[in-house]
Amino acid sequence: MKQVINNEILKIEKLKKYFHVGKDKQGPIYVRAVDGVTLNIKYGETLGLVGESGSGKSTIAYTVVGMYRPTSGQILFKGKNIGMEASRRSLSSKKEIQIVFQDPGSSLNPRQTIEQILALPFRIHTQVPKKQLREKMVKLLEKVELSPDYLYKSPPSIGGGEKQMVAIARAMASNPSLILLDEPTSALDVSVQAKIINKLIDLQKEMNLTYLFITHDLSLMRNVANRIAIMYLGKICEVAESVTFFEKPLHPYTQMLISSVPVISEEEEKLKPKKVISIGEIPSPVNIPSGCSFHLRCPYKIPICSKVDPEMIEFSPGHIVRCHLFAKLENKKQQRSDLYEEESVIY
Amino acid sequence: MDNKILLEIKNLHVWYKVYGGYSKVLQGVNFLVREGERVGLVGEAGCGKTTTMKSILQILPPGDFHIPRGQIFYKGQDVLKMSFKEIQRLRSREIAMIFQDPTTALNPVFTIGNQIGDVIKYSTAFEENVYKEKIKIQSIKAIKEVYLPDPERIHINYPFQLSGGMRQRVCIAMAISSPRNLIIADEPGTSLDVTIQDQIHRLLNKIVEKRNTAIILITHSLGVAKEMADRIYVMYAGTIVETATPEVLFKNPVHPYTKGLLASVPKISGGGIAKGIPGKIPDYLNPPSGCRFQLRCEQESPICSEKPPQLFEIEKNHLVACYLTKR
Numbered sequence: 001m002k003q004v005i006n007n008e009i010l011k012i013e014k015l016k017k018y019f020h021v022g023k024d025k026q027g028p029i030y031v032r033a034v035d036g037v038t039l040n041i042k043y044g045e046t047l048g049l050v051g052e053s054g055s056g057k058s059t060i061a062y063t064v065v066g067m068y069r070p071t072s073g074q075i076l077f078k079g080k081n082i083g084m085e086a087s088r089r090s091l092s093s094k095k096e097i098q099i100v101f102q103d104p105g106s107s108l109n110p111r112q113t114i115e116q117i118l119a120l121p122f123r124i125h126t127q128v129p130k131k132q133l134r135e136k137m138v139k140l141l142e143k144v145e146l147s148p149d150y151l152y153k154s155p156p157s158i159g160g161g162e163k164q165m166v167a168i169a170r171a172m173a174s175n176p177s178l179i180l181l182d183e184p185t186s187a188l189d190v191s192v193q194a195k196i197i198n199k200l201i202d203l204q205k206e207m208n209l210t211y212l213f214i215t216h217d218l219s220l221m222r223n224v225a226n227r228i229a230i231m232y233l234g235k236i237c238e239v240a241e242s243v244t245f246f247e248k249p250l251h252p253y254t255q256m257l258i259s260s261v262p263v264i265s266e267e268e269e270k271l272k273p274k275k276v277i278s279i280g281e282i283p284s285p286v287n288i289p290s291g292c293s294f295h296l297r298c299p300y301k302i303p304i305c306s307k308v309d310p311e312m313i314e315f316s317p318g319h320i321v322r323c324h325l326f327a328k329l330e331n332k333k334q335q336r337s338d339l340y341e342e343e344s345v346i347y
Numbered sequence: 348m349d350n351k352i353l354l355e356i357k358n359l360h361v362w363y364k365v366y367g368g369y370s371k372v373l374q375g376v377n378f379l380v381r382e383g384e385r386v387g388l389v390g391e392a393g394c395g396k397t398t399t400m401k402s403i404l405q406i407l408p409p410g411d412f413h414i415p416r417g418q419i420f421y422k423g424q425d426v427l428k429m430s431f432k433e434i435q436r437l438r439s440r441e442i443a444m445i446f447q448d449p450t451t452a453l454n455p456v457f458t459i460g461n462q463i464g465d466v467i468k469y470s471t472a473f474e475e476n477v478y479k480e481k482i483k484i485q486s487i488k489a490i491k492e493v494y495l496p497d498p499e500r501i502h503i504n505y506p507f508q509l510s511g512g513m514r515q516r517v518c519i520a521m522a523i524s525s526p527r528n529l530i531i532a533d534e535p536g537t538s539l540d541v542t543i544q545d546q547i548h549r550l551l552n553k554i555v556e557k558r559n560t561a562i563i564l565i566t567h568s569l570g571v572a573k574e575m576a577d578r579i580y581v582m583y584a585g586t587i588v589e590t591a592t593p594e595v596l597f598k599n600p601v602h603p604y605t606k607g608l609l610a611s612v613p614k615i616s617g618g619g620i621a622k623g624i625p626g627k628i629p630d631y632l633n634p635p636s637g638c639r640f641q642l643r644c645e646q647e648s649p650i651c652s653e654k655p656p657q658l659f660e661i662e663k664n665h666l667v668a669c670y671l672t673k674r
Contacts, residue, residue, distance in 0.1 A: 026674050052540040189391040189567065194611040194623030216541060219615045246615055258543035258615065262570025264597055268617045277549075278542040281512050 009210050010041040015073035017059050031285045033059040033232035046211040048225030052282050057078040057214045061180040065099045066239040095125045098171035102183040104163035108155040114166055115151040121173035144169045157315040161192035180212045218261050230254050246271055250321045252298045353561050354380040359417030361402055370631040372398050373585040383559045387576030393628055395585040397563045400531050405434050439469045443522035447534040449514035453506040460486055460502035463521050470525035478578040489524035523554055523672040530562045569612055580606050584628050584639040601667045603644050
């Protein structure tokens with residue numbers, strides 16, 4: 001059976017994914033979509049991967065699920081390397097990792113009935129006899145609170161929220177342990193979103209699932225994720241527990257993101273960092289700025305930022321940040337209490 | 348606060364012609380904008396926000412719609428009874444609209460300068476001869492006003508050479524290139540990233556304050572409405588269900604739909620996610636008689652299905668369309 005070496009279900013190490021887009025005099029041009037990402041996901045947790053469009057968060061999901069072959073780096077799933085495209089992976093590892101896409105309108109085949117859509121994962125990954133197949137599918141639909149008559153409907157005839165429920169049911173069919181959720185609710189209204197998120201949380205407890213939740217919605221992540229990782233231009237900026245993340249955001253980009261979230265109550269207003277306001281736009285991943293990729297938009301820029309790319313630093317246990325401001329502090333080897341004092345100067 | 352009334356919509360019904368009859372989208376919308384006021388219109392997808400706005404400017408798909416009842420007064424004049432020339436004047440001189448998707452709102456084969464120039468040309472065409480140089484100077488001034496870098500270059504660029512955020516700024520520049528009394532912004536930040544969305548909203552706020560223009564901001568995000576608006580209308584399935592100032596609405600929501608919507612919004616201070624609102628928006632072909640929210644409402648009673656509830660003032664500037672408030 002599965003050999004559990006440590007408590008990490010998925011380990012991504014120095015993952016790079018470049019896309020070849022053309023060439024000029026200097027040589028080939030690449031879009032550096034994912035540029036050296038190291039990320040761990042523990043058993044049973046929800047990791048929120050947050051970033052703006054074009055930051056490479058979906059590329060990570062597609063590489064993990066095997067739609068792309070990584071340019072370099074490793075992906076370890078339960079201790080086994082799966083850093084190759086899906087056609088070269090074993091069936092058992094494909095069964096364990098499933099994905100739910102952003103737009104249910106285009107991820108479900110409009111010419112198939114829900115029955116046909118749901119039958120496929122059973123046929124490939126399980127040895128369910130044909131007679132029991134229907135019973136299994138009805139059970140699956142029950143899990144996502146859809147009635148059995150949905151089996152005979154086709155995707156265009158049902159609502160957006162229901163379609164996404166079907167997509168979730170399809171991902172659950174092979175009884176996976178890791179599900180990648182690629183912005184599953186961003187195309188839906190808030191009242192429908194709440195319903196789907198609650199269902200996902202229930203299913204996680206019931207089926208012992210691990211989620212990698214990709215989104216651009218920070219306030220949603222505060223309520224869903226155990227840990228949050230922020231991505232900017234193919235690199236991870238900050239990883240932290242979701243509570244510390246909002247109470248003590250370190251990276252200037254994180255502060256900018258949180259200050260941009262529109263909020264509805266006063267207690268939320270207090271959490272927003274006041275001094276960092278959003279300026280500039282995300283640069284093109286073809287011409288990534290030298291040094292720290294964020295330095296063009298950063299209000300706390302120091303000379304070193306445009307020259308040297310910062311390293312990942314563990315600021316406090318479980319709180320990893322990649323910024324020169326905090327590297328400097330660590331070099332001084334100060335006490336943690338001093339660190340916070342100096343930090344307040346930065347704010 | 349009690350400025351002159353700029354725009355007033357009274358009991359507006361709009362139906363769309365579809366296969367199998369009429370899709371009754373709007374059912375008695377009442378809406379009011381005063382001069383210099385910032386109004387937010389909040390609602391879920393498909394609730395008729397954009398239809399309401401398009402009917403003000405008369406840019407609904409021609410031949411496909413039917414307005415059985417209702418009046419739209421702009422400065423005391425009924426828009427629905429205006430001649431074509433008067434409507435053109437309204438579109439070119441009085442009201443500007445910013446659309447949701449900046450990628451499709453701009454024509455890809457004309458330069459930015461050309462497109463802004465057109466707006467200026469037609470907004471002044473009724474009065475004087477405008478020369479090309481003057482149009483150029485004015486359009487560069489408009490580009491400068493939305494804080495775009497290097498306005499001279501942007502002026503000769505094509506839309507595909509700009510990013511999404513820059514394109515949306517160009518759309519705003521078009522809206523403010525000539526003096527307007529009302530700007531309708533239809534989800535100006537929705538298709539953009541949060542940080543860019545924040546920039547666009549701050550820019551709009553600044554411009555509106557500087558010029559004392561009234562603005563209607565359409566959005567599906569309650570947070571955006573709270574930050575941008577002086578008064579918020581909550582819309583559900585073609586009817587206005589509640590209107591109040593943001594302070595009152597977020598502290599003391601009355602309509603069950605507003606309550607459900609507020610509870611569904613995830614908060615950055617944590618606290619989990621509410622269960623959402625069960626059900627979905629009714630079928631517009633055969634909408635339920637009476638209150639359109641009754642099928643999803645937890646406090647439904649027999650009177651709800653008799654006839655649609657009217658907006659009822661429970662305190663000053665706080666109107667609710669629900670039978671619960673009258674009991």
